[in-house]
Amino acid sequence: MVEEEKSSNSIYIVPELLEEIFLRLPLKSILKFKTVSKQWRSVLESKMFVEKRMNASKSGKIIAAYNCDCGDRPRIIHEARLGDQVFVYLHCFNARPSMICDSRPLLTCDGLVCIAEPDSIIVLNPSTGQLLRFPEPLSSRFINGEGSDFYRGNWVMGFGRDKVTGSYKVTKMCLLPREEGCDVLDVETGQWKNLSLPTYMAQVGRKLL
Template identity: 25%
Template sequence: MVVEGGRWKIAANYDIIIDGCLPPELTLEILLRLPVKSLLNFKLVCKSWNSLICSPDFIKSHTRNSNNPSLTLLYDRDFMELYSLNPTVSQVDLTPQYYPYSEFIGSCDGLICIYSPRKECIYILNPLTNETKKISTPYHEPDRMIRVSWFGFDPSINDYMIWLVVGIRKRNLRIHVYSTKDDNWRELDTSVFIFIDDCMFWGMNVVVMNETLHCWLGNDYNNFMVKYNLVKDIIEIERINLNYNQDIKYSNEPSIGILQDSSLCLCKVNGINGVMDVWKLDQYSNSDFWNKLFRLDLGLPKFVTLLGFTSNGRILVKSSSYELVLVDPNQNPPLQVRLGTIDYHNDRCRSFDLLDYSESLVSPFSLP
């Protein structure tokens, strides 16, 4: 940025007069169209710009109207590396001291929520602004394990929330909800699970549809959909009939996603033979309408791992040689794209988390 004749010459060939000659509404319109990294630099232009860019109304408008595509990120828990599936971005830089052996809970509006088992705490952070908010876990027992988790925003109640399913079996199952608006944890009534025997929370992810969280509960022979309505604060369980051969043993936890036609979709993978099965819920109001979408032989070496769904309804898998393959179930026949191989340091087993991330100015300390 340079000064020429009383003007500030700004990147992207914008020639902005900041001595009061430019109408404020035009300045606002231009700033709202700029990427986050540029806005962080433009906060230094003058006090009025800094005040505008830091204002809650500006941040909200910029976040809701942003056209920047989200990045699908793959986090290596063991080596603390964050890979991007975008071909133009190889790695994403995050401050490492918060993340050793941490687990991602979710990402929303440029904020990333992670759980640190070693420190027994949760962090909400914005990696671009270097702001981090620490939240204590709602439990203190050392043998607790977070089985399913979600972090997101519900516009109908104007609240960012964390949803945790803690424990494995029915006798020690706990479900906790954190509200940024109330800044506290609540424990939900889990008596609805009393009639579910020998089932575990399966599935590494949670999806949101109709203001309701959806995740999977089951075993090799039974399948259930767990629904939590964010507005009504109610948990429901529906038995699901997938109509598949129960002799088939899926070695991966299933994953649930949303297709481009806004239908719920379930994926199971047999990691031994590299076969993927995908079902689609044709009628949301009727859980009996799960139909087989396709069966696909991935053609990968043995021990295929299902990593999950991306936000645009694609499925990511990893081979034993760390080759990544993206499957698009929205296409007929399903399209496979080989993304390349992750660098691996040795033969040790590694754990990965999949999340979608988009840059924003949202501060974890200014949430509603």
């Protein structure tokens, strides 16, 4: 009887309506509701939902990098609203080479942000607070027996979306004469793929994708 009463009082919400409700919730609620069920988490992390939430936003978000010397890695601190404008605060460690040597430490595409670290690649979504970290490819960890010297101009980097598969990808190209190479990271699978260099010349600081 108890089980029958519970089932009769439960409310079923169709996925389409559930998604519309989620689109109207603040970021804090979305992050909290990810833990409710696998179904909710699947909806909230789907590409379609992320795109709809970005399009439904009345105004774009401004990413503000906050540098300090605490030693912590990049992460989203919080959001703040000033009128109709939303600010997303990104915590960065100002002693890291990526924040002081590279003229373009942040790459963006479709609202996603890609950050190059000496030992990893970070892709974060300010709209959902999701942050993914990927290890560097083996080819860029060692050059002539030493660690990669990405931030002194030996590498160029790009971040964009594959028009064929729809997945986001990161490219890293080494410009050293004896160590020329190109690695492509598929953000969806987390796998690096080594490719031959393109025929055109790439310039440091130029976006590849």
